[in-house]
Every structure is written in structure tokens, then in C-alpha cells.
Amino acid sequence: MLDDRAKLLLKALVERYIADGQPVGSRTLAKAAGLELSPATIRNVMSDLEELGLIASPHTSAGRIPTARGYRLFVDTMLTVRREGFPPVSDMGTHGIEAGQPQRVISNAAQMLSSLSHFVGVVMAPRRASVFRHIEFLSLSERRVLVILVSPDGDVQNRIIHTQVNFSQTQLQEAANFLNAHYSGLTMEEVRARLKVEVDALRGEIASLMQAAVDIGEDAKGEQDEVVVSGERNLLSVSEFSSDMGNLRRMFDLFEQKTQLIRLLDVSAQADGVRIYIGGESQVVPFEALSVVTAPYEVDGQVVGTLGVIGPQRMPYDRMIQIVDVTAKLVSNALSHGKPG
Numbered sequence: 001m002l003d004d005r006a007k008l009l010l011k012a013l014v015e016r017y018i019a020d021g022q023p024v025g026s027r028t029l030a031k032a033a034g035l036e037l038s039p040a041t042i043r044n045v046m047s048d049l050e051e052l053g054l055i056a057s058p059h060t061s062a063g064r065i066p067t068a069r070g071y072r073l074f075v076d077t078m079l080t081v082r083r084e085g086f087p088p089v090s091d092m093g094t095h096g097i098e099a100g101q102p103q104r105v106i107s108n109a110a111q112m113l114s115s116l117s118h119f120v121g122v123v124m125a126p127r128r129a130s131v132f133r134h135i136e137f138l139s140l141s142e143r144r145v146l147v148i149l150v151s152p153d154g155d156v157q158n159r160i161i162h163t164q165v166n167f168s169q170t171q172l173q174e175a176a177n178f179l180n181a182h183y184s185g186l187t188m189e190e191v192r193a194r195l196k197v198e199v200d201a202l203r204g205e206i207a208s209l210m211q212a213a214v215d216i217g218e219d220a221k222g223e224q225d226e227v228v229v230s231g232e233r234n235l236l237s238v239s240e241f242s243s244d245m246g247n248l249r250r251m252f253d254l255f256e257q258k259t260q261l262i263r264l265l266d267v268s269a270q271a272d273g274v275r276i277y278i279g280g281e282s283q284v285v286p287f288e289a290l291s292v293v294t295a296p297y298e299v300d301g302q303v304v305g306t307l308g309v310i311g312p313q314r315m316p317y318d319r320m321i322q323i324v325d326v327t328a329k330l331v332s333n334a335l336s337h338g339k340p341g
Contacts, residue, residue: 001052002052002073005035005037005045006045006048006049007077007078008033008035009029009033009035009042009045009046010049010054010055010070010073010074010078011033011074012029013049013055013066014066014070014074014078015032016028016029016032017065017066017314018314018315018316021239021240021314022063023057023062023064023065024063024064024065025062025063025064026043026046027039028063029046030042046064049064050064052069053067053069054066054067054069054070055067055070066313067280068278068279068280068281071278072278072281074317075276075317079317079318080318097109097112097327097330097331097333097334099333099335099337102125102126102335103125105331105335106125106126106228106305106331109121109123109228109307109327109330109331110123110228110229110230110231110307111231112327112330113230113231113307113309114234115231116323116327117309117311117315117319117320117323118231118234119231119235119238119309119310119315119320120229120230120231120232120234120310120311121229121230121231121307121308122228122230122261122265122307122308123227123228123305123306123307123308124226124261124262124265124266124305124306125226125227125305126304126305131151131185131187132149132150132152132183132184132186133151133152133184133185134149134150134180134184135147135148135149135180135184136148136176137167137172137173137176138169139167139168139169139172140160143163143164143165143166144160144161144162144163145161145162145163145209146158146159146160147159147160147161147212152185161212163208163209163212164208171209172209175209179191182194227258227261227262229258229261232252232255235248235251235311235312236248238311240289240312240314241289247287247289250287251289251290254287264277264284264285265305265306265307265308266306268294268295268296268308269303269305269306272296273295273325274293274295274321274325275294275295276291276292276293276294276321277291277292277293278291278313279291279292279313280313289312289313290310290311290312290313291310291311291312291313291317292308292309292310293308293309293321293323294306294308294309294324295307295308295324295325295327295328297328297331297332297335298332298336299332299335299336300336304335307324307328307331308324
């Protein structure tokens with residue numbers, strides 16, 4: 001799509017804008033790119049980049065700034081992450097994140113992400129398998145059933161489900177007895193897998209009721225997912241946000257509700273390694289002005305959660321990648337070595 005000269009100028013423009021936050025003019029760009037080009041030639045290339053939607057011109061300036069699409073091209077094809085100048089994992093671990101209780105590890109990780117990035121650190125707490133010891137169904141009214149799930153440690157969760165048919169209390173008791181007899185002590189994922197195999201052998205109505213119970217168990221597990229956020233106030237000093245209080249307030253609502261954060265981090269958990277999400281290019285990031293750099297972390301080789309940095313689109317992506325990558329490794333080490341015996 002772009003020739004080498006256009007790529008070099010776009011890379012120089014994005015790096016310059018990230019560094020000082022000012023729209024980049026053709027003369028500044030010529031110096032930054034180190035190319036012996038006339039201002040007219042550079043203006044022509046910038047015009048082409050603007051037509052492609054990679055850069056834009058703010059009303060108040062003759063210079064240009066990157067768009068979400070421009071940042072994406074920069075991140076995907078032009079970004080070089082330098083390893084020098086960043087402390088190795090072993091050095092950071094001595095004062096960063098020590099093995100211990102998962103909640104303390106997660107809290108320390110969020111603070112570390114915020115401190116190193118000067119933006120917002122977010123960490124999704126490790127998922128806990130939703131295991132049930134006992135289940136009951138109670139008919140509330142036509143096609144509304146109360147599901148009572150008791151966990152092995154005695155935690156009780158109540159959920160209301162809407163069924164496609166009207167069940168008698170006898171049918172509900174029959175379904176509960178079957179689940180308790182055959183599936184007690186299993187996770188909802190294990191119950192789901194067994195139901196797929198055994199569903200043909202069960203009466204259709206009872207099978208659908210059990211499927212609804214499994215779905216409720218999944219929802220309950222999702223609500224237990226906790227996102228620890230640190231450093232929200234760092235965004236107050238970011239010029240792109242501080243000048244627009246409405247935008248800032250919406251972002252603080254994001255951190256307050258956390259539901260969208262869970263969705264975002266859930267998407268990130270499906271991918272390997274560091275991922276970058278730039279607002280405005282998809283529905284993943286709810287606000288156009290934001291970018292998110294994430295990585296999954298593991299316990300004994302199994303992905304159990306996600307962490308990341310949330311900041312403005314104008315962030316030093318090379319450094320954010322390093323921070324997130326190293327922190328994910330530290331959290332993985334701390335949780336794997338800090339489990340109770």
C-alpha cells in the first residue's frame with residue numbers, strides 16, 4: 001500500500017508525535033526522517049497518507065497527527081522494541097512482585113504496571129473453576145426457575161433462569177437429583193462436556209434445564225472475575241484527556257463499572273503474547289482516545305488471567321510492550337511459585 005519513502009515518513013511522524021504531542025509539519029518531518037526531500041515533496045506524501053486515512057490534520061494546525069489506522073500500521077509493521085535500557089526480569093523481580101497470596105500478587109502487579117507506564121495498570125484476577133457441591137431448582141412462576149448452587153466451601157449463589165417450557169416442581173426435583181448424583185464436585189466446564197455426550201440419553205426437557213443450569217454457573221463464574229485497576233489518576237495529566245472532561249469522565253466510568261474491562265481482557269486472554277488494541281478501530285476498546293496493551297499470564301503453563309496498560313493512543317508502544325511482557329512473566333512466576341502446598 002505504501003512505498004518505502006511513505007513508510008519512513010509515517011514512522012517518523014508517529015514517533016515524533018508520540019514524543020512531544022504536537023502536530024508534525026513538513027519541515028519538522030523532513031528533519032525527523034533524515035531525508036533530503038523538498039517541503040513540497042513531503043507535503044505531497046503527507047497528502048497521500050491523509051487520503052489513506054493514516055494521518056489527519058487538526059483544525060488548529062497545519063501539521064498532521066496519526067489516526068487510529070495510522071497507529072495500527074505503525075504498531076504492526078514499523079515498531080521496533082529495543083531491549084537495552086530496560087531492567088531484566090530477574091532484577092525487577094527482586095523488588096517488584098514476590099510470590100504470595102494471589103490477591104497480593106495481583107494488586108502489586110497493577111501498581112507496578114501503573115508506576116512503570118505512568119498510565120493505568122489493569123489485572124484480571126485468576127479465574128477460579130466454578131465447582132458445585134449441590135444444586136436445587138425452585139419454581140417461581142411460569143417459566144421462571146430459581147437455581148441454587150452451593151460450592152464445596154459452602155458459598156451459595158442464587159440465579160433466576162427463564163425456561164422455554166413450564167416445569168413442575170417434581171420435574172425440577174428430578175433434574176436436581178440427577179445433577180447432584182452424577183455431577184457433584186465437577187466444574188461447570190466438565191458438566192458441560194459430559195452433557196454433550198450424555199444429552200441424547202436424557203429426556204429433552206430435563207437436558208435443557210441442566211444446560212440452563214450450566215449456563216448460569218458460567219455466568220456466576222464470570223461475575224466473580226475481578227479486575228484490579230491502579231493509576232486512574234495518571235490520566236488526569238494526559239493532555240489529550242485533561243482538556244475534555246466529558247471524555248475523561250466516561251473513561252473513569254469504564255474503570256468504575258469494570259464490565260467492559262472484563263470483556264476486553266477476556267478477548268486478550270484468547271491470544272498468545274502481547275497484544276495492542278487501539279480505540280476507534282474496533283468495538284474491543286470502548287473509547288476512541290484509548291489504547292490498550294495486554295498480555296495473558298499463566299500458572300504452571302495454564303493461562304488464568306490477563307493484565308495490561310491503558311493509556312492514550314499517543315503512548316510509547318515499544319516501552320509499553322516491554323512493561324506488559326515483563327510484568328506478565330513476573331506474575332506467572334509469582335503465582336506458580338506462591339501457591340499454597
